[in-house]
Amino acid sequence: xxxxxxxxxxxxxxxxxxxxxxxxxxxxxxxxxxxxxxxxxxxxxxxxxxxxxxxxxxxxxxxxxxxxxxxxxxxxxxxxxxxxxxxxxxxxxxxxxxxxxxxxxxxxxxxxxxxxxxxxxxxxxxxxxxxxxxxxxxxxxxxxxxxxxxxxxxxxxxxxxxxxxxxxxxxxxxxxxxxxxxxxxxxxxx
Numbered sequence: 001x002x003x004x005x006x007x008x009x010x011x012x013x014x015x016x017x018x019x020x021x022x023x024x025x026x027x028x029x030x031x032x033x034x035x036x037x038x039x040x041x042x043x044x045x046x047x048x049x050x051x052x053x054x055x056x057x058x059x060x061x062x063x064x065x066x067x068x069x070x071x072x073x074x075x076x077x078x079x080x081x082x083x084x085x086x087x088x089x090x091x092x093x094x095x096x097x098x099x100x101x102x103x104x105x106x107x108x109x110x111x112x113x114x115x116x117x118x119x120x121x122x123x124x125x126x127x128x129x130x131x132x133x134x135x136x137x138x139x140x141x142x143x144x145x146x147x148x149x150x151x152x153x154x155x156x157x158x159x160x161x162x163x164x165x166x167x168x169x170x171x172x173x174x175x176x177x178x179x180x181x182x183x184x185x186x187x188x189x190x
Contacts, residue, residue, distance in 0.1 A: 005037035014085060014116045023114040025087045030057060058093035062100070063162065069181030070103050073188065081106035083126055083139075085116045106130070118149025126155075140184060147174040158184055 010033035017023055024032070031054055038045035074080055081104055084091055088109045095101060106129040110122045117123065127134050139150035140158045144167055147159040151172040159167075159174035160181060167173045176187055 002037055002041055002043055005041055006034050009033035009036050018116050018119055025111050026085050026116075027054075027057075027087050027090060030054065057090060059097045060094050062098040063180065065181045067099055069185050070100065072185050074103055076188070078188065079130060080104050081108055081126055081129060083108045083110075083117070083123070085110050085122075087111045117146055118152070120149075120153050123150055123153035123155065138188075141174070144168040144174075145170065148172040151175070158187065160184065 010030050013024075013029045013033050013036075014026065017029065031050070034050060034053060035045070037043075038050075070080060082091060082095070086094070086109060088107070088111060091107050091109050095104065095107060106126070108125045108129055110116050110119075110125070113121060113125065115122055123134075123139070126132075126137055126139070130137065134154040135156070137155050138158055139147070139153075139155035140160060141147035141150060142160050142162070144159060144161070144165055147157045148168045148170040149172075151157045151174060152170075157174040157176070159177045160179075160183075161177050162180060164179070178184055178187065
């Protein structure tokens with residue numbers, strides 16, 4: 001399936017570029033991965049179709065529980081940030097289209113350090129932005145590899161395991177796991 005091959009190659013390209021120290025931003029990596037996946041699957045991908053698929057990355061809808069949970073946390077006084085491999089443009093577009101304007105104190109793109117998570121210096125961006133020690137931050141991840149990377153950096157981690165996947169075999173596991181952001185709100189309310 002094109003979407004699965006595209007997503008897998010997208011992350012492989014980001015990580016390979018990090019290891020090889022041949023950075024390209026996530027928008028370029030995403031497009032390169034799409035082109036490769038289409039060729040590998042012998043899908044005739046016109047320029048118009050490619051552009052339409054790429055533009056979808058600027059309008060990713062949040063899960064239904066995201067907006068209410070994040071607004072609840074913000075109203076409770078939690079300081080929130082978004083740390084992503086997306087470019088600043090991709091982040092801004094998705095925050096705006098997801099109706100999350102004003103929710104995040106920081107919108108951190110690893111593009112500013114020309115690297116990608118799970119590189120340790122990517123996770124350091126949050127400690128620097130908030131001027132906090134890593135032990136003072138709860139890192140919330142959607143992907144198991146991201147939870148493991150953040151945990152390896154020293155963050156306490158909450159893995160939103162919506163897909164009910166097993167923990168990654170990377171030597172680190174999340175401190176807490178939940179099925180959605182409602183579980184995060186409940187955890188932080190205790």
